[in-house]
Amino acid sequence: MLLKIARTTALVALTACALNAADFNAQAEKDRLALIKYFEAKFENPLKNRSTFFPYSTDDELKNNIMSGLKFEDFSKGNYSFSKNGRMSYDEIKEFPPYxxxxxxxxxxxxxxxxxxxxxxxxxxxxxxxxxxxxxxxxxxxxxxxxxxxxxxxxxxxxxxxxxxxxxxxxxxxxxxxxxxxxAEKKIDVKIESKEAEEAYNRGKEYYYTQRGYLNLSCAECHVQGAGQRVRNESLSPFLGQVTHFPVYRLKWGAADANNDGLGTLERRMSGCVKDQGQVPPKYDAKEMKELLFFMAYMSNGMKIDGPDIRK
Ligand code: HEC
CATH class of the missing domain: 1.10.760.10 (Cytochrome c-like domain)
Structure with missing residues (x-):
């Protein structure tokens, strides 16, 4: 009997311990699964679910350009994951990748x-x-x-x-x-195993969801709610899968000047978006930049590494 109690206590202690270790990423896991669910629902049938997810898109866009039935892994291709037009030129360029x-x-x-x-x-x-x-x-x-x-x-x-x-x-x-x-078929695998790591994740998340700049937009407004919509001649990429493929070769960066070969890091891309918001981006080694990147990477956990890649 005593032995049994001792064993049970040990087991309980062990479980409590395991629970604690797993606890630090509990919220992050909830966030990640909710994001996947959101994107899979959003791109399940864009035309049918227009009022929920695509209130501003035209008939033509929804019928002829946006793909449906997208699943988790599909999202690593940025806006080419859902844009039929974009995907055609993407596939062509990928045959002889410039990188x-x-x-x-x-x-x-x-x-x-x-x-x-x-x-x-x-x-x-x-x-x-x-x-x-x-x-x-x-x-x-x-x-x-x-x-x-x-x-x-x-x-x-x-x-x-x-x-x-x-x-x-x-x-x-x-x-x-x-x-x-x-x-080597590696996947994104970010771990949150302490209180401090959880706090870093939370600060990164706050940055992503905070509205800023003259347009008062957050990263999420463009890349979560806005994903799939057009901004001028660009379609907004989904947040899910945004970090799986860097560095990228961009046509825009390649054309910028002769000393620029078109290839850029994730930090370069992120800084570009912060600048577009009318803000001064944090330096690549600043806490804010690193924590934002940490949060973004966690949200793509489990996705295949798929780089380098090309973008417009
Ligand atoms: C006004 C809308 C807007 C906001 C706000 C915005 N972006 Fe972007 N972002 C874009 C556009 C447009 C592109 C180019 C098309 C695309 O890939 O989405 C882009 C591209 C990206 C890409 C490259 C995606 C890929 O697959 O290559 C990343 C990463 C990114 N943004 C991160 C961010 C982060 C981080 C923030 C917040 C600091 C942010 N963006 C805020 C419009 C926005």
């Missing part, structure tokens, strides 16, 4: 020796882990670590200069990392 040379260059950068003889291999022994294991919450430093920040820290801790966090070499190296992660 292939960047992936090769990234691979060369990965093994190139620093002045001290070390290389990125010492910081990231497995390049495919680098593509999928970031961002993560560093439980010792109590802060979010992103891939872009980790790459620059690798450089500076080896006596090299940090790189521009938005384009150029960093984007090439990340293109190689993400290609490796895709080849």
């Amino acid at each position: 292939e040379e960047f992936v090769e260059n990234g691979e060369a950068l990965y093994s190139k020796a620093f002045a001290n003889g070390k290389s990125f291999k010492d910081c990231f022994p497995d390049p495919s882990v680098a593509g999928s294991a970031y961002p993560y919450f560093d439980e010792k430093k109590k802060e979010v670590m992103t891939l872009t920040v980790a790459i620059n820290q690798c450089l500076t801790s080896n006596g090299e200069k940090a790189w521009n966090p938005k384009k150029g070499k960093i984007a090439h190296l990340e293109a190689y990392f993400v290609q490796e992660a895709q080849d």
